Amino acid sequence: MFTAVITSSHQIPRFAIIGHPNEGKSSVLSTLAEDDSVRVSPVPGETKVCQDFPVIVDGREVIRFIDTPGFQNPRKTLRWLQRYQGEDALLIEAFIQAHEDDPAFRDDCALLTPVAAGSGVIFVVDGSRPVRNMDRAEMEILRLSGAPRMAVINCKDEESSYLAQWQSEFRKHFNATRLFNSSRATYIQRIELLENLKAIDQQWEPALRGVVQAFQADWQARNEQSVDIILDFLSQALAYSKSVPSSGGASEQLQERLWQEYQHHVAAREQAAHRAIRNLYKHNRFNLVLPEHSILAQDLFSRKTWEFLGLTDRQIILAGAMGGAALGAGLDVATAGISFGVFSTLGGLLGAAGTAIKGKQWLSGIKLLGMQVGGEQLQVGPVNNIQLLYILLDRSLLFYRQVVNWAHGRRDYQQGERLAKGSSKAGFTAFWSREERRSCERFFQLVCGGESWAEAPVAGEMRRLLQEQLTRIIEGRLEAGQRR
Ligand SMILES: Nc1nc2c(ncn2[C@@H]2O[C@H](COP(=O)(O)OP(=O)(O)OP(=O)(O)O)[C@@H](O)[C@H]2O)c(=O)[nH]1
Numbered sequence: 510m511f512t513a514v515i516t517s518s519h520q521i522p523r524f525a526i527i528g529h530p531n532e533g534k535s536s537v538l539s540t541l542a543e544d545d546s547v548r549v550s551p552v553p554g555e556t557k558v559c560q561d562f563p564v565i566v567d568g569r570e571v572i573r574f575i576d577t578p579g580f581q582n583p584r585k586t587l588r589w590l591q592r593y594q595g596e597d598a599l600l601i602e603a604f605i606q607a608h609e610d611d612p613a614f615r616d617d618c619a620l621l622t623p624v625a626a627g628s629g630v631i632f633v634v635d636g637s638r639p640v641r642n643m644d645r646a647e648m649e650i651l652r653l654s655g656a657p658r659m660a661v662i663n664c665k666d667e668e669s670s671y672l673a674q675w676q677s678e679f680r681k682h683f684n685a686t687r688l689f690n691s692s693r694a695t696y697i698q699r700i701e702l703l704e705n706l707k708a709i710d711q712q713w714e715p716a717l718r719g720v721v722q723a724f725q726a727d728w729q730a731r732n733e734q735s736v737d738i739i740l741d742f743l744s745q746a747l748a749y750s751k752s753v754p755s756s757g758g759a760s761e762q763l764q765e766r767l768w769q770e771y772q773h774h775v776a777a778r779e780q781a782a783h784r785a786i787r788n789l790y791k792h793n794r795f796n797l798v799l800p801e802h803s804i805l806a807q808d809l810f811s812r813k814t815w816e817f818l819g820l821t822d823r824q825i826i827l828a829g830a831m832g833g834a835a836l837g838a839g840l841d842v843a844t845a846g847i848s849f850g851v852f853s854t855l856g857g858l859l860g861a862a863g864t865a866i867k868g869k870q871w872l873s874g875i876k877l878l879g880m881q882v883g884g885e886q887l888q889v890g891p892v893n894n895i896q897l898l899y900i901l902l903d904r905s906l907l908f909y910r911q912v913v914n915w916a917h918g919r920r921d922y923q924q925g926e927r928l929a930k931g932s933s934k935a936g937f938t939a940f941w942s943r944e945e946r947r948s949c950e951r952f953f954q955l956v957c958g959g960e961s962w963a964e965a966p967v968a969g970e971m972r973r974l975l976q977e978q979l980t981r982i983i984e985g986r987l988e989a990g991q992r993r
């Protein structure tokens with residue numbers, strides 16, 4: 510019987526992804542290898558030749574997956590293998606030799622070539638349909654090959670009534686079975702699948718343990734880099750400050766221009782941060798086309814965004830939606846933890862710009878930014894309302910969750926993901942403890958004070974806080990709009 514071995518010349522575990530046409534083989538591979546360049550298509554026969562997809566971690570190949578075409582003539586292939594009289598170990602090679610010039614077996618020869626070369630097998634089926642005789646023939650071919658093998662049930666539809674049938678068939682033919690949805694599998698499920706591969710051949714256990722460790726270390730490093738990207742973005746958005754010449758005052762026109770500039774500044778920095786996070790998680794094609802109901806599709810400074818993420822009416826009002834006169838009418842600024850700084854003294858002057866509470870005009874940007882008139886200069890920024898920090902953090906965390914949960918094999922980019930709806934507090938930060946919010950306040954004060962923050966103790970606090978949040982998101986232990 511043919512036995513798979515890892516020779517010293519290639520210690521890297523190799524797995525061929527095999528199955529019937531159009532079952533989702535390439536899509537499973539794409540998710541497992543985190544490679545969205547894999548060709549996936551609704552038309553059967555998309556994969557015509559074998560293609561290797563090495564997974565590189567820290568510049569080193571740790572595992573290799575091989576995409577293969579679907580079986581072309583499984584029943585005849587099986588019949589030939591069953592009649593074979595030669596040496597067991599040469600069974601698959603003999604089949605390939607006998608059929609390599611026959612177009613009727615082109616795909617069968619191609620997909621069995623990596624098996625003959627010692628690859629393990631991941632057999633993929635669409636578990637949302639019943640088992641057919643053709644599938645039994647394919648499973649029997651793989652059993653006869655003697656290759657270490659795992660069956661993966663990739664349910665393309667929600668249908669699960671055939672699962673028991675598949676599982677009982679698999680028990681006869683495979684060393685291990687897993688449910689793995691190529692469109693929805695998370696990082697944890699990828700790790701679990703790799704862990705399970707260890708069980709199919711003892712010889713591969715040490716190498717696969719190394720693969721799992723490399724994956725985990727890689728994700729930890731990405732998590733830390735994401736935190737730095739988010740903190741950098743926050744500081745760029747909050748510490749923004751600009752001085753412009755003015756003739757001793759601030760016309761509405763000038764205020765509006767400065768506010769527009771600031772919005773562009775933040776939007777561009779947010780997009781750059783998102784892009785950097787996407788790249789870290791190896792998403793090249795996925796470009797977050799968000800459905801209209803997604804809060805990330807809303808303008809960052811829209812009232813809807815701020816309400817959705819859990820700000821109370823009072824906090825929204827205090828953030829600048831009302832004229833300065835309203836403050837004088839006795840709103841308790843301190844309760845919301847907001848320091849308006851120079852704004853409260855200039856309230857009368859600035860009030861005019863932001864009294865409209867509806868639509869785009871709801872937020873008076875200049876109040877949010879703070880403004881000082883000194884001689885011939887008008888200075889705007891830095892931001893004087895900590896609520897903006899929470900809004901930016903919430904959007905970053907929602908985006909992060911979207912990216913890490915988007916499986917590389919998933920291709921319905923237009924559909925987007927449903928973000929939590931129906932809860933008035935759908936963000937993350939609204940549920941942070943007093944202690945955590947205090948860290949945010951200290952960070953906010955430091956950044957807005959124009960001081961360097963990267964080495965400050967509070968930067969360490971923020972890093973730990975965000976790293977913990979990102980880990981919980983990855984592990985599926987934290988949803989938006991959820992108490993801990
Ligand atoms: N909804 C959904 N669709 C899936 C899933 N997996 C695969 N598909 C779709 O099924 C179709 C076939 O997927 P592929 O990964 O190209 O299948 P394949 O087995 O590689 O097909 P061939 O290369 O043609 O043999 C594509 O349109 C995929 O988007 C899934 O888990 N859910």
Ligand SMILES: [Mg+2]
Pocket residue numbers: 534535536548549555556576577
């Ligand atoms: Mg394919």
